[in-house]
Amino acid sequence: MEIKQWYEGEKPWIIAGPCSAETEEQMMETVEGLVNQGITTIRAGIWKPRTRPNSFEGVGKKAFPWIKKAKEIFKVQFAIEVASAQHVEMALENDIDILWVGARTTVNPFNVQEIADALKNATDKTVFVKNPINPDLNLWIGALERFHQAGITKLGAIHRGFSTYQESIYRNIPLWQIPIDLKSRYPELLLICDPSHIAGKRDLLFEIAQKAMNLRYDGLIIESHRDPAAAWSDAAQQLTPANLRVLLDKLQIRDLTFPSxxxxxxxxxxxxxxxxxxxxxxxxxxxxxxxxxxxxxxxxxxxxxxxxxxxxxxxxxxxxxxxxxxxxxxxxxxxxxxxxxxxxxxxxxxxxxxxx
Ligand SMILES: C=C(O[C@@H]1C=C(C(=O)O)C=C[C@H]1O)C(=O)O
Structure with a gap:
């Protein structure tokens, strides 16, 4: 797989937004808050893969008109998770800018191929592939290859940590060596860290985001909600847009070139x-x-x-x-x-x- 650099925006690329789209009001207020903090790429889950049944599984296609409105008013780009060809079709019909494949989907080559095939006529879309839930670098690379072969050039990898049965301070253990190995194999591949899913709680977010900066990641995807305590999913790990700004301002961005x-x-x-x-x-x-x-x-x-x-x-x-x-x-x-x-x-x- 020959990966070429394509991203020309500011680094680190900050992508933020609620874990889930909940209501039109919540979306509009959160996006407005983020735009006020200088963030113009928004994430929102509309179909939520949940471990156990009877949890909130997302509002589904009801969110598209809200997203359309937010895009028109605030001139932002939108990223959502897709897990099937049908999701892709709906995302394309609704002018979603960035699609990401979640960790639970990356593990299944059938699903990944189906999603890649559904993008055959939309190869200009940006696609991010989250690491599989199990620590398997080849599975992650395999999913990226399927999109590459389908003609997607604007590819990126999201590191969201790995499931573990052991006790850990993290919700998903980071195993930094795996994304480092990915970056060593594909130095031009856009690599984004998802501190929210690694941490699982707010007080670890900064440390993880800073580590990603130390390791030369290209961007961060962080969950942000107008009122985290009232969030319908992942309440413990979301930040208000203002607190996200505080975190970002504290980050030390490392130079990629040598000074002298x-x-x-x-x-x-x-x-x-x-x-x-x-x-x-x-x-x-x-x-x-x-x-x-x-x-x-x-x-x-x-x-x-x-x-x-x-x-x-x-x-x-x-x-x-x-x-x-x-x-x-x-x-x-x-x-x-x-x-x-x-x-x-x-x-x-x-x-x-x-x-x-
Ligand atoms: C070298 C030995 O064989 C094995 C290897 C060991 C080692 O690498 O130090 C220790 C115990 C054994 O399991 C040994 O029996 O001492």
Missing amino acids: EKFQNELDHFRDEIDETDKELLEVLARRLELVKKVGTYKKDKNVAIFQLERWNTILQNRPEWGNQLNLNPEFVKTLYQAIHDESIRIQTDIYHEGE
Whole structure:
């Protein structure tokens, strides 16, 4: 997939609006509030995919006349979620500017293809693809590819976090490495962060939005409602337009270019040192894995099991402590050793099966 840059507007691109369109009055007031804060791309859900039945599932096509009116009065662009070919047809008939595919739809290639096919005669539309609910980069890329193949060039990816069964401070854990990998594969792909769905609550929004700016995201899509406490969906994570402005004004936007040659030289100097350190690190790692091989051969001779639970528990216990004394984050050290141990087991398994 060859992705070309197409977005020429201001960065970060701020897209904001209510989780759901509720009433004409709520839409008009919210859009007016956002326009007063300088925001001209509005989001609103009109069909809401809900986890459990009997929740508010959106007002549906009733919202189109409100959107039309808001577009005429406030000269804004509108983005809505579509989950079927029928949604696409209605969105096109009603002159919606941006369509996004939600996380629950991205997981299903049949649905995604159906939506892409429905856009065959509207390839000038902007389409955003939210990450799938499960942490699967290929599924996300696959959905983007389906739209690319259908001829959509104004493509973007929205990072809204991933579902997890574990306890987390986030509603959807961000797993930043996944969008970073996406950006590394497709540097020109427009990447937008959705702090609202990652956070699930207002007090985490700023931290997530700032992180996205630190990671060079191109934009933010944030839920905003004239009266968040009274919202029919996602009340805990929406901001008033005025509070959204406060958040945006606090954000530090990072420079994408280097300020001077001197800066570049100094950076190169640090990076040379990092290169040298990494070589040492890999040499040490190779030495460790050579020892693992020796242990493997030794254990194989006596037909002893590869995985040694007690030894592993000791490592898992004291390496994070040793790391902590060196100012290393114990969680990081733990993850690192899990990867190393996985490789040890793989290496020893190969040894045990040698000559079979
Ligand atoms: C190296 C060994 O084999 C495995 C690998 C380990 C490691 O990488 O440190 C630890 C315990 C075992 O599960 C060993 O038994 O000591």
